[in-house]
Amino acid sequence: MDSLIVNSGRPLAGEITVQGSKNSSLPILAATVLVGGVCQIHNCPDLTDTQAAIAILRHLGCKVKTGKNTVTVDSSDVSCYNIPDSLMREMRSSIVFLGSVLGRTGKAELSAPGGCEIGLRPIDLHLSSLRVMGCRIEEDYGHIRCERVKENRTSVISLSFPSVGATENIILAAALSKGRTVIHNAAREPEIYDLVAFLNECGCKISFRMQGTVVIEGVKKLHGCRYSVMADRIVALTYMTGAAVAGGDITLHGVNTNHFRTVIPVFEAAGCCVEDRKSLLRIRSDKRLRAVRDIRTMPYPGFPTDAQAPVMAMLSVAEGTSVIIENIFESRFKHVSELSRMGAKIKIEGKIALIDGVRELYGTSVTASDLRGGAALVVAGLAAKGSTVIENISHIDRGYEKIEDCFKILGADIKRVN
Numbered sequence: 030m031d032s033l034i035v036n037s038g039r040p041l042a043g044e045i046t047v048q049g050s051k052n053s054s055l056p057i058l059a060a061t062v063l064v065g066g067v068c069q070i071h072n073c074p075d076l077t078d079t080q081a082a083i084a085i086l087r088h089l090g091c092k093v094k095t096g097k098n099t100v101t102v103d104s105s106d107v108s109c110y111n112i113p114d115s116l117m118r119e120m121r122s123s124i125v126f127l128g129s130v131l132g133r134t135g136k137a138e139l140s141a142p143g144g145c146e147i148g149l150r151p152i153d154l155h156l157s158s159l160r161v162m163g164c165r166i167e168e169d170y171g172h173i174r175c176e177r178v179k180e181n182r183t184s185v186i187s188l189s190f191p192s193v194g195a196t197e198n199i200i201l202a203a204a205l206s207k208g209r210t211v212i213h214n215a216a217r218e219p220e221i222y223d224l225v226a227f228l229n230e231c232g233c234k235i236s237f238r239m240q241g242t243v244v245i246e247g248v249k250k251l252h253g254c255r256y257s258v259m260a261d262r263i264v265a266l267t268y269m270t271g272a273a274v275a276g277g278d279i280t281l282h283g284v285n286t287n288h289f290r291t292v293i294p295v296f297e298a299a300g301c302c303v304e305d306r307k308s309l310l311r312i313r314s315d316k317r318l319r320a321v322r323d324i325r326t327m328p329y330p331g332f333p334t335d336a337q338a339p340v341m342a343m344l345s346v347a348e349g350t351s352v353i354i355e356n357i358f359e360s361r362f363k364h365v366s367e368l369s370r371m372g373a374k375i376k377i378e379g380k381i382a383l384i385d386g387v388r389e390l391y392g393t394s395v396t397a398s399d400l401r402g403g404a405a406l407v408v409a410g411l412a413a414k415g416s417t418v419i420e421n422i423s424h425i426d427r428g429y430e431k432i433e434d435c436f437k438i439l440g441a442d443i444k445r446v447n
């Protein structure tokens with residue numbers, strides 16, 4: 030098993046192009062199942078989660094070729110509609126194949142993903158929405174059998190919470206249906222827009238109406254296309270927190286700066302200088318950070334829950350008391366015990382974290398508990414005196430394409446050891 034060793038003391042400087050988004054690539058790869066032709070997906074990050082998605086595509090009968098950040102999927106011969114438990118378990122987001130397999134074959138059989146490191150993660154909204162769309166669903170012992178038994182002329186779904194995964198599954202299941210599907214209170218994350226842009230390139234008719242309403246007019250047939258996945262806004266944010274704690278001046282290329290509107294003020298309040306121009310973000314940090322009160326994680330365009338852990342690592346060395354309220358996932362504070370081992374002073378009260386900034390953290394051996402919690406430990410390592418050894422980094426590899434190489438380009442002292 031690999032570990033990361035991070036040594037602090039060097040300010041970050043330089044420029045990198047941010048990798049493609051994991052949370053866009055996974056639903057887009059799943060969406061290729063609907064196409065029945067050849068799609069070339071560019072800027073697809075090389076991650077263990079994307080490899081898991083490719084394994085599912087091959088199981089379903091797709092021919093998949095991979096090149097440098099390009100995945101070519103030929104889904105002409107998809108015939109299979111069940112996904113074995115072993116493939117489903119590789120990643121939680123495999124649930125997004127429910128909508129695409131159902132959309133292509135009219136039925137789908139797979140296992141429910143179950144809880145994970147950051148919470149229970151139920152799929153009740155996915156299933157109730159598919160029922161509204163005319164599907165019969167049977168569930169037993171975590172196994173789901175879903176079949177479209179009715180073709181509605183119109184299905185109207187109002188989500189009680191704008192779930193990202195449920196919105197994606199509804200869109201995928203509706204794209205090739207015979208009628209029109211309307212989703213109210215749909216998720217508005219940029220990754221949803223990316224998925225829809227890809228599907229529309231393939232011939233879908235999906236539009237965003239008033240805030241939070243998506244209309245999907247089912248079409249008969251799709252065609253292949255070439256598509257480039259958007260940059261990963263959470264990965265970009267992680268590098269921003271790294272520069273904030275280590276000090277320095279870094280520039281991130283390839284991003285959509287509109288995705289950062291609610292997070293830039295947090296960095297500015299902490300004392301960093303952020304410049305955004307077209308597809309470029311520059312962040313400078315040259316003094317001790319200041320505490321930031323009242324960060325609340327919310328569905329987009331609110332502050333993203335995925336940025337909570339790296340930002341907490343950043344604020345653990347900011348002067349004063351910061352407050353973060355985690356509103357999306359119930360167990361998303363697992364990184365706190367590891368940050369505390371490094372000397373952070375963080376108190377958790379329910380969904381509230383009170384971070385009493387310390388002047389310095391101390392390097393020690395810590396364990397990544399989940400993807401973003403693991404990235405937070407890398408950020409903390411950049412702020413800690415001495416060496417930080419991070420174990421269990423397979424979590425980090427699920428979402429960051431060689432995190433050590435990118436930080437090294439920016440001048441950090443970080444290496445991977447076996």
Ligand code: UD1
Pocket residue numbers: 051052053055122148149150151152153154155156190191192193194195216220334335357358359
């Ligand atoms: C996606 C992202 C994840 C991000 C999250 C919130 C991917 C691969 N993952 O996860 O990185 O942190 O959005 O921005 O894109 N819920 C229910 N019932 C449901 C579905 C969700 O109660 O049927 C709850 C969940 O338990 C959670 C909240 O809704 O508390 C948000 O979940 P959701 O938006 O669905 O997140 P994911 O799609 O799982």
